[in-house]
Amino acid sequence: MQRGKGMKFVGDSRIKTAEHRKPNIPKDYSEYPGKTEAFWPNFLLKEWMVGAVFLVGYLCLTVAHPSPLERIADPTDTAYIPLPDWYFLFLYQLLKYTYASGPYNVIGALVIPGLAFGALMLAPFIDRGPHRRPAKRPFAVGFMLLAIAAIFFLTWESASTHDWEAAKKQGEIVAESSVDKESEGYKVFNASGCISCHGAELTGGASAPTLLDTGLTPEEVAKIAKEGQGAMPAGMFKGSDEDLEKLAEFISNAKSE
Structure with missing residues (x-):
């Protein structure tokens, strides 16, 4: 009988080799152009740090300049003109135009915002290029600039045309009355x-x-x-x-x- 003849070697995947016991070292991405670090934890940690800075700044702003309170809502006051928060002013301004208000209210409230935000969500799937330079990604960059310009313009128009003096007056907290509503x-x-x-x-x-x-x-x-x-x-x-x-x-x- 020859040496080794008839012998079988069986491997067990449950037994970890020395490679599996090595520390969690990020993969070397230098061979891939434009990708020089691992998403986890390097890149994600930077994202969290930037988000934390903005969150702390936002909290400090809310403490320094709290939102003003208005009087209790009165459903009988038909002269009251509600105004949304600043981040919805562009949608509020959109509903003022004739093609997006009145009988076309559905277009201004659902169709146009749905198409815009739907396109933003589909942009990563349409433009799947590996490049990071804006010049090499014209579709994504162009659509994003268009969206920013539209939001900025509509927000500016809403803020500049709103009657802030009347809004301040209509929201003032006034003294409660002792009106006899049975008289x-x-x-x-x-x-x-x-x-x-x-x-x-x-x-x-x-x-x-x-x-x-x-x-x-x-x-x-x-x-x-x-x-x-x-x-x-x-x-x-x-x-x-x-x-x-x-x-x-x-x-x-x-x-x-």
Whole structure:
């Protein structure tokens, strides 16, 4: 019998060799152009560090300049103009255009944003080039610049055309009122439509002043209700003289807490 004849060698994959016991050394990427480090943990650690810097800066900004509080929402105030946060201003401005508002509201709210953000999500799959230089990736760079320019322009247009003085006034925290909503005067106030501008608590809105602590006599209130004053045109009150008397007495005696 020859030496080794009939012998079989069996390997067990469960037994780790010396190579498996080596420390976790990142693979050498120098043979691949444009890739000089491993994604984990080198590149990902840098991403986390940059994200942490921005997060700490954002937290410091929120502490130094807290968001201003407005008064309690009043669903009866139809003059209130809501304004979204700054990062949604470009979408808010888009809905102001005729082709994206009114009967075409679905286009401005769903179709255009859906196409834009869908294209951004598909960009990595469409442009799969290995290059990192912007000049060699015209599709991805061009679309990203277009998106940034559109967002910047729409945000700027929304901020520059918004009436910030009226917005500040309509959101001011005012004193609470002790209005008797069961009184005859309040019922006339509600039925005549005054509530739509002056609010359920008589605190006013963006286009209407408060009716609390006016210091006016019932006769002066009745005159304003019939003849108008400021932004309020004449002939707004169309009730009877009896109802006008109740309304004038009610507004004249309306006080804040």
